[in-house]
Each structure stands twice: as C-alpha cells, then as structure tokens.
Amino acid sequence: xxxxxxxxxxxxxxxxxxxxxxxxxxxxxxxxxxxxxxxxxxxxxxxxxxxxxxxxxxxxxxxxxxxxxxxxxxxxxxxxxxxxxxxxxxxxxxxxxxxxxxxxxxxxxxxxxxxxxxxxxxxxxxxxxxxxxxxxxxxxxxxxxxxxxxxxxxxxxxxxxxxxxxxxxxxxxxxxxxxxxxxxxxxxxxxxxxxxxxxxxxxxxxxxxxxxxxxxxxxxxxxxxxxxxxxxxxxxxxxxxxxxxxxxxxxxxxxxxxxxxxxxxxxxxxxxxxxxxxxxxxxxxxxxxxxxxxxxxxxxxxxxxxxxxxxxxxxxxxxxxxxxxxxxxxxxxxxxxxxxxxxxxxxxxxxxxxxxxxxxxxxxxxxxxxxxxxxxxxxxxxxxxxxxxxxxxxxxxxxxxxxxxxxxxxxxxxxxxxxxxxxxxxxxxxx
Amino acid sequence: xxxxxxxxxxxxxxxxxxxxxxxxxxxxxxxxxxxxxxxxxxxxxxxxxxxxxxxxxxxxxxxxxxxxxxxxxxxxxxxxxxxxxxxxxxxxxxxxxxxxxxxxxxxxxxxxxxxxxxxxxxxxxxxxxxxxxxxxxxxxxxxxxxxxxxxxxxxxxxxxxxxxxxxxxxxxxxxxxxxxxxxxxxxxxxxxxxxxxxxxxxxxxxxxxxxxxxxxxxxxxxxxxxxxxxxxxxxxxxxxxxxxxxxxxxxxxxxxxxxxxxxxxxxxxxxxxxxxxxxxxxxxxxxxxxxxxxxxxxxxxxxxxxxxxxxxxxxxxxxxxxxxxxxxxxxxxxxxxxxxxxxxxxxxxxxxxxxxxxxxxxxxxxxxxxxxxxxxxxxxxxxxxxxxxxxxxxxxxxxxxxxxxxxxxxxxxxxxxxxxxxxxxxxxxxx
Numbered sequence: 028x029x030x031x032x033x034x035x036x037x038x039x040x041x042x043x044x045x046x047x048x049x050x051x052x053x054x055x056x057x058x059x060x061x062x063x064x065x066x067x068x069x070x071x072x073x074x075x076x077x078x079x080x081x082x083x084x085x086x087x088x089x090x091x092x093x094x095x096x097x098x099x100x101x102x103x104x105x106x107x108x109x110x111x112x113x114x115x116x117x118x119x120x121x122x123x124x125x126x127x128x129x130x131x132x133x134x135x136x137x138x139x140x141x142x143x144x145x146x147x148x149x150x151x152x153x154x155x156x157x158x159x160x161x162x163x164x165x166x167x168x169x170x171x172x173x174x175x176x177x178x179x180x181x182x183x184x185x186x187x188x189x190x191x192x193x194x195x196x197x198x199x200x201x202x203x204x205x206x207x208x209x210x211x212x213x214x215x216x217x218x219x220x221x222x223x224x225x226x227x228x229x230x231x232x233x234x235x236x237x238x239x240x241x242x243x244x245x246x247x248x249x250x251x252x253x254x255x256x257x258x259x260x261x262x263x264x265x266x267x268x269x270x271x272x273x274x275x276x277x278x279x280x281x282x283x284x285x286x287x288x289x290x291x292x293x294x295x296x297x298x299x300x301x302x303x304x305x306x307x308x309x310x311x312x313x314x315x316x317x318x319x320x321x322x323x324x325x326x327x328x329x330x331x332x333x334x335x336x337x338x339x340x341x342x343x344x345x346x347x348x349x350x351x352x353x354x355x356x357x358x359x360x361x362x363x364x365x366x367x368x369x370x371x372x373x374x375x376x377x378x379x380x381x382x383x384x385x386x387x388x389x390x391x392x393x394x395x396x397x398x399x400x401x402x403x404x405x406x407x408x409x410x411x412x413x414x415x416x417x418x419x420x421x422x423x424x425x426x427x428x429x430x431x432x433x434x435x436x437x438x439x440x441x442x443x444x445x446x447x448x449x450x451x452x453x454x455x456x457x458x
Numbered sequence: 459x460x461x462x463x464x465x466x467x468x469x470x471x472x473x474x475x476x477x478x479x480x481x482x483x484x485x486x487x488x489x490x491x492x493x494x495x496x497x498x499x500x501x502x503x504x505x506x507x508x509x510x511x512x513x514x515x516x517x518x519x520x521x522x523x524x525x526x527x528x529x530x531x532x533x534x535x536x537x538x539x540x541x542x543x544x545x546x547x548x549x550x551x552x553x554x555x556x557x558x559x560x561x562x563x564x565x566x567x568x569x570x571x572x573x574x575x576x577x578x579x580x581x582x583x584x585x586x587x588x589x590x591x592x593x594x595x596x597x598x599x600x601x602x603x604x605x606x607x608x609x610x611x612x613x614x615x616x617x618x619x620x621x622x623x624x625x626x627x628x629x630x631x632x633x634x635x636x637x638x639x640x641x642x643x644x645x646x647x648x649x650x651x652x653x654x655x656x657x658x659x660x661x662x663x664x665x666x667x668x669x670x671x672x673x674x675x676x677x678x679x680x681x682x683x684x685x686x687x688x689x690x691x692x693x694x695x696x697x698x699x700x701x702x703x704x705x706x707x708x709x710x711x712x713x714x715x716x717x718x719x720x721x722x723x724x725x726x727x728x729x730x731x732x733x734x735x736x737x738x739x740x741x742x743x744x745x746x747x748x749x750x751x752x753x754x755x756x757x758x759x760x761x762x763x764x765x766x767x768x769x770x771x772x773x774x775x776x777x778x779x780x781x782x783x784x785x786x787x788x789x790x791x792x793x794x795x796x797x798x799x800x801x802x803x804x805x806x807x808x809x810x811x812x813x814x815x816x817x818x819x820x821x822x823x824x825x826x827x828x829x830x831x832x833x834x835x836x837x838x839x840x841x842x843x844x845x846x847x848x849x850x851x852x853x854x855x856x857x858x859x860x861x862x863x864x865x866x867x868x869x870x871x872x873x874x875x876x877x878x879x880x881x882x883x884x885x886x887x888x889x
Contacts, residue, residue, distance in 0.1 A: 096830075096831075097831060097833070098833070099829070099830075099831060099832075099833065099838070099842070100832075100833070100834055100837040100838045100841050100842055101833050101834050101837065102782070102837075103772075103782075103786050103787050103834060103836075103837045104782060104783050104786055105782055105783075106781075106782055106783070133827060133830060136827050136828070137827065137828045137829075140827070140828045141828060239780070240780065296773065298777065299773035299774065299776055299777045300773055300776060300782065301776070301782055302776040302777065302779065302780050302781045302782035302783075302784075303777070303780065304777050304780050305777055329769070329841045329842050330828070330829060330842055332828070338760070339770075341534075342727065342730035342731055343730065343777075345730055345731060345732070345733040346729065346730045346733065346734070346735050346736055346774075348733065349670070349671065349733050349734065349735050350537075350733045351533070351534075351535060351536055351537055351731065351732055351733035352535050352536075352537070352733075353733075355534050355535055356534050394874075395845075396564060396567050396568065396571070396870050396873065396874065397567070397568045397571045397572060397761070397763070397845050398530070398568075398761060399527075399530075399564060399874060399877060400527075400528060400530060400874075400877055400878065400881055401530075401531075402528070402529075402530065402531070402532050402881065402885075403531055403532050403534060405534075406531040406532065406533075406534045407530070407531045410531050410760045411530070411531055411760050411761055413844040413845055413846065414826075414828050414844055414846070415844065415845070415846040439827050442827065443825075443827065443830060443831075446830060446831055447831065450831055450833070454833075
C-alpha cells in the first residue's frame with residue numbers, strides 16, 4: 028500500500044537537511060516513509076492533496092496522564108500538594124479500570140484531533156487505558172505508575188507492570204518505561220526496586236522530578252543530598268532517564284545530568300497553574316541536556332493540545348531572561364518532535380520526516396481568516412495553531428483523522444454520556 | 459424587535475448579582491438588554507436557543523492596533539525597539555489608507571469570530587480603518603495615534619484627530635480616546651498638546667507606558683523623574699487615563715496612580731514575546747488600580763483571540779509568585795469584561811449582562827470532545843476556549859455571527875486575496 032502526501036509545505040525537522048520549507052511529496056509504503064522528494068512520479072494507491080497545507084512530524088507528548096481527562100482545568104487556586112491530596116487522589120482512589128478506559132479514550136481522541144501521535148503516559152488502571160490506546164491506534168510509550176514503600180500493594184504494582192511488559196512484546200506501536208512516581212512519594216528501597224526492573228528489561232525510567240521548590244527541599248531533607256545526586260545513588264543514570272518537570276535544577280546538578288542520557292520534559296502550563304515557576308530551559312540546553320515537551324494531565328495542564336503548550340515555551344524563556352533572543356520558535360518545535368523522540372528512545376523511528384522512519388504525520392490547514400496571514404511559517408505553527416487547524420493525523424502510516432473526521436468507528440456522543448456518568452458518580456461518591 | 463436568548467448558562471459578570479451560573483433567559487429589545495430572568499414567557503420576535511451553551515458578556519480588548527494584522531507572529535528573536543525600528547516601521551511607512559482598510563477588516567473578522575465585541579484601537583490610516591469598523595459594526599473606541607515633536611506633520615496628526623472626533627459624533631458604537639504614542643516617542647510640548655485636546659473633548663488618554671525596562675530608564679533619564687510623575691506633570695491625571703502595558707511600575711508609582719482614574723491594560727503575550735517581562739498585576743490590584751486586558755497588535759501578540767490571552771493572565775501571576783492562590787480565573791474574566799468597560803468609560807453600557815446595558819454578548823459551545831468535560835465552568839472558559847467554541851457574537855443587539863456564520867455579507871476569499879496582494883507588495887517594496 029503506497030500513500031502519497033502531495034504538494035504540502037513540509038517541515039521535516041530532519042537535522043541532516045537544510046530546511047527550506049518547500050513543496051515536497053511524502054511517499055509512505057505501508058507504515059514507513061520511503062521517500063521525501065519534489066514532484067514524485069512513481070506508483071501509488073492513494074493520494075492526499077496537501078496543497079496550501081503544512082505537513083509536520085506528529086507531535087510527541089513526553090509527559091502526561093491520559094486517564095485524567097475528567098479532571099480537566101480543575102486546578103484553580105490550589106498548590107500542587109493540596110491539589111493532589113484534597114482534590115485528585117480521593118477521586119482517583121474510586122476509579123475503576125472501566126472508568127479509566129473511557130477517560131483515556133477521551134484523551135486519545137483529544138490527541139488525534141490536536142496532532143499528537145505519541146504520548147508518554149504514566150497512570151494506573153492500565154487494563155482500561157491500554158484498551159483505549161490499542162483501539163485508537165496511537166503510538167504509546169506506556170507504563171503503570173509505581174508508588175509506595177515496599178508495602179504489599181506497592182510490590183503488586185511492580186508485578187502488574189512486569190506482566191504488562193511481558194504480555195505486550197512485539198507491538199510496533201507500544202513501548203514501555205518504568206515510572207516510579209517521584210523521589211518524595213516512594214522510599215529508597217522501592218526506588219531501587221524500580222531501577223532493577225528497568226535494568227532487567229532495559230527500559231528508560233520516567234519520573235516526576237523537582238516540580239516545585241517544596242519538593243526539592245523535601246528531597247534534600249530526606250537524603251541530605253541534591254536531588255540529582257539521589258538519582259545517581261539510586262543507579263538511575265544506568266538507564267535512559269526522563270525527568271518530568273525539572274522546574275528547579277541547580278547549575279551543579281545540570282552539569283551532573285548532562286554527563287548521562289537524561290532528558291528533561293518541561294510542562295510549562297502545569298508549572299504555571301500550580302505556581303511552580305518557570306524552568307530555566309535556556310540553561311539546560313546550554314549545558315547540553317535534551318529538553319522535550321509535555322502537557323501533564325488535563326487537570327493541571329488544561330488540555331493535551333501540544334500546540335497550545337508549545338506556544339508558551341519560548342515566550343516564558345523570553346520573559347524570564349527579559350530577552351527575546353534567547354529562544355526561537357524552531358527550538359520549541361524541536362522539543363515537541365525530534366527531542367521528544369530522543370527522550371523516548373524512539374528517534375530511529377519517529378520525530379522527523381525522513382526516509383526510513385515510521386509515518387507519523389500531521390497536516391495543518393492554516394487558511395482560516397482568524398489567523399491569516401502566515402509570514403513566518405515556524406512562528407505561526409508554534410504560536411497560532413488551534414485544534415481546528417489540524418486537518419489530518421497519520422500514525423504508523425494509518426490515517427486516523429482526515430479533514431477533521433476520524434477514519435475509525437467512534438461514537439463520540441456515547442463516549443460523552445459515559446464521561447458524564449463517571450464524572451457525576453465520582454463527584455457524588457467523594458462527597 | 460425583541461430577541462430572546464433562551465436557556466443558556468449565563469455568566470453575567472454583574473457585580474450586584476451573586477453569580478450562580480444558572481439557566482437564564484436574556485431579553486433584548488432593539489439594542490438593549492431589557493430583562494435577565496428565569497423562564498421568560500413574554501413576547502418575542504426571535505429566539506436563539508442557547509441550551510447546553512454558555513452566554514457571557516462580549517469581551518473587551520483594551521489595547522490593540524487593528525491595522526497590524528499582516529504583521530501576525532513576526533516578532534521572533536527581536537527586542538521591542540529593534541522590532542519596531544527594523545521590521546515594523548519601515549513597512550508601515552508604505553501602507554496606504556486602502557491597505558489599512560483591508561488589514562483592519564481582517565482584524566474585525568478575527569474579533570467577531572473570537573468573541574470580542576469592543577476594541578480600544580490606536581493606529582494610523584484612520585479613513586481605512588474606520589471604514590472597516592463601521593462596515594463590520596463592531597463597537598470601537600477609536601483614535602488616530604499621535605507621535606512627534608511639534609513638527610508640522612505631528613501637528614497635522616492632531617488636526618486629523620480633531621476632525622475625526624467632530625465628524626463622528628452621535629454614533630452609538632463609536633467613542634474616542636486621545637492616543638499619544640508614548641512618553642519616549644513624543645516630546646514634552648507635544649504630549650501637553652495631546653492633554654489639551656483630551657481636555658477640550660473630555661476624552662480618556664490612552665498611551666503606551668513602561669513596556670520594558672529600557673523604556674523606563676529612557677524616561678527617567680530624559681525627565682529626571684519617575685514615569686508616573688511625568689504623567690502627573692503633563693496633567694494626564696485630569697483625564698481618565700489608560701496605560702497600555704505598565705510592565706514595570708514601582709510600588710511608589712502604583713500608590714500615585716491609584717489616587718486617580720487610571721487603568722492598566724496588561725498585554726501578557728506581547729510582553730512575553732518581546733522579552734519585556736511579567737507585570738505585577740497582583741500588586742496593582744492590591745493597590746486598587748483597575749487592571750484590564752489587551753492583545754496588542756498581532757505582530758507581538760500573535761492574535762486578537764482574547765480567550766488565548768486570558769488563559770495566560772492568572773497563570774503568569776501564579777508562576778511569578780510561585781503561589782497558585784494569588785489570582786483566580788474569575789479575576790481574569792473580569793479584566794476581559796467589566797474592568798475593560800470601566801477603563802474605557804463604557805461600564806454604564808457594556809461589560810456585564812444586566813438590564814439597561816447594551817446587548818454585547820457571546821455564546822460559547824463547549825461541547826467539543828477535545829475540551830470535554832467542563833467541571834469548573836469559569837476555569838474552563840478562561841483556559842480552554844478556542845475560536846471554534848465561539849458560536850455566536852452579538853453587538854448592540856445585532857447578531858453579527860451565529861453558528862459560526864457571519865450574518866453580514868463578506869467575501870472572505872476576496873479579502874484574503876487583497877491581504878496577499880498587500881503583503882507581497884509591501885514586503886517586496888521594503889527590500
């Protein structure tokens with residue numbers, strides 16, 4: 028099956044290519060990009076006309092909790108710790124796998140509609156969420172989040188994760204990370220257990236890290252060490268390591284982190300909403316640390332629309348430094364594509380549009396008068412795209428959405444009914 | 459003509475009313491809201507069914523330059539001063555009134571599509587822009603921006619403004635401000651001239667003010683006074699005063715400003731993009747200064763979608779204070795509605811949904827799965843609304859857009875052609 032995307036203005040994010048944002052044809056054979064060239068004249072089974080449209084690599088959301096869609100925009104007026112303890116965790120404790128199937132399904136639709144093709148997910152209720160992920164055929168870096176202190180239930184979680192990995196080998200759309208919740212919600216022995224299983228399966232570790240100042244202080248108090256030194260002591264640098272948030276990382280720790288295969292996932296919206304602050308991404312990048320982008324869950328991140336989250340990244344750095352030259356739109360687009368792929372150990376497969384990579388693509392239609400005209404293409408893509416500009420989403424060569432219509436069977440009104448039922452049930456139970 | 463908006467969930471922003479976000483009917487007689495009540499049973503000529511939708515007052519954009527749409531998102535990597543001198547002003551000097559008719563028309567459509575019903579505009583080419591504003595029937599606080607040093611051309615601008623005001627009396631949709639560009643681009647005598655004309659017609663003054671630190675330093679150097687003291691010396695506190703930006707205002711100056719009828723228009727996106735910084739709105743409000751919201755022009759503000767700009771306001775304060783409790787979504791919605799009306803001397807007419815006010819309204823449809831569900835209504839409205847959620851826009855009792863369709867004749871493809879023509883002409887001329 029040969030699919031050709033014709034005549035789009037292509038932003039390849041291919042580092043080997045001098046980007047000219049020219050009209051190119053993208054040839055996809057089954058799941059793989061087999062050619063990126065001008066005016067392709069070879070055979071094809073299907074054509075998508077992308078004239079007057081923009082084609083870019085599918086966006087990669089490097090930190091999220093897909094099951095949290097029902098907590099959308101509920102974070103007003105609460106600190107991270109209060110929000111978790113008083114609002115989120117009491118309700119989460121009531122959620123069933125079936126609930127999480129529906130809440131994750133809603134998130135998967137949100138991602139497809141907003142051009143995200145890969146997510147790095149960390150949640151529980153994995154039977155439910157995995158079902159939703161498989162049904163919608165998004166690319167997923169998946170996990171079962173691990174929290175505890177070696178009590179039986181926390182060890183069960185590790186067993187649950189082990190079985191998950193063993194039972195789901197060989198799925199091209201599914202890879203795994205080990206996800207201890209954080210240095211302050213797990214004890215040392217449990218964190219070490221997490222390292223062991225990461226080592227056993229040679230998987231990256233994905234962990235919440237230094238999200239706000241009080242977390243940093245708590246870790247220092249518990250370990251009498253800097254947080255990055257704790258990571259080292261735990262052996263976490265033996266694995267590929269994905270640090271979610273990293274809002275506060277000292278210069279000294281940045282130097283340490285830069286020596287290993289560590290990526291920082293910035294979650295700017297969540298960090299603002301929860302009053303955490305603005306991470307010093309300019310410094311992280313200067314120190315050679317790979318920076319990528321996440322939305323966090325919708326509770327603190329408002330939504331999973333990576334375009335919305337992208338628009339803030341360079342803006343916040345410009346304000347932090349009171350200097351508009353410290354970061355450009357193109358840097359942000361890298362974070363949301365190729366840098367994310369690197370963080371997730373998937374840069375041989377995704378993150379850019381080039382021969383040999385899997386066909387994860389987004390087609391944008393920017394011809395809406397409310398954002399007309401486009402003079403600086405990259406600036407416009409990073410700052411002015413809304414969900415209704417996302418025309419087509421392709422994952423692994425499969426067209427999941429075209430002209431804003433899903434290509435698979437999904438009854439959105441039925442899903443909404445289920446979400447309403449779950450929401451009203453959970454909210455009333457909590458009272 | 460009686461129009462009834464039935465069964466919407468109404469956010470009135472009426473300070474005298476305890477907000478319950480209940481289902482209400484809004485009765486509009488000609489241009490005026492004549493009743494806000496449950497289950498209206500009186501006569502009507504026309505009904506809009508707003509079941510499952512949200513009704514709120516039309517948004518008020520307190521600082522913008524409508525003619526600048528063709529500079530959309532062109533600010534990457536430049537300081538305010540470089541951006542103006544190298545990028546914007548050389549092109550603006552080539553723009554004709556006809557060009558500005560089209561660029562303003564594009565901005566007016568953008569505002570109607572995104573639920574803004576009033577703008578506080580400051581630009582040149584006023585024959586063109588006024589034509590666009592009148593054609594689209596938006597409510598406008600209008601001006602001719604004044605810049606100069608008492609040279610003949612700058613005095614001509616004042617005459618042009620005077621004629622504008624005299625020739626356009628009695629238009630219910632149109633009021634005026636006097637708009638000296640800034641304390642650093644006009645000399646003292648010219649600034650005083652501007653005060654005189656404001657006094658003559660009893661108009662508010664609207665001026666760029668302390669947008670970045672280098673501007674503040676320049677004013678201090680020129681006047682050997684704090685910027686707020688310069689305002690006082692110029693007699694600007696005799697008028698209602700609208701300060702655009704106000705990114706840097708010392709505590710001492712805040713106290714001075716709070717004694718007079720002064721409003722600060724924050725433009726968060728523009729301030730981030732140009733590396734100006736984050737205004738201390740929490741402090742301004744604590745000191746009793748009225749704070750409202752602007753988008754600035756699309757060049758530095760990316761777009762005129764007030765929902766996008768609103769979403770940032772509280773988030774930035776939460777980050778600045780590293781405390782999520784310092785500002786809530788409702789505070790932001792006030793800035794974009796009733797506070798804006800106060801700043802513009804229009805709070806007797808607009809800014810809230812209540813009997814006796816003009817019918818400037820927006821109807822939102824939040825039933826799109828990519829932002830489902832709505833638990834915290836105000837947080838959702840402030841943080842997750844995109845242009846495609848704006849269903850209906852009503853100004854002065856006139857339905858300008860319903861179900862996303864304009865109710866007036868407009869050939870958008872023809873407009874796009876004109877914008878393309880103007881853009882390519884200006885960009886090539888500049889070279």
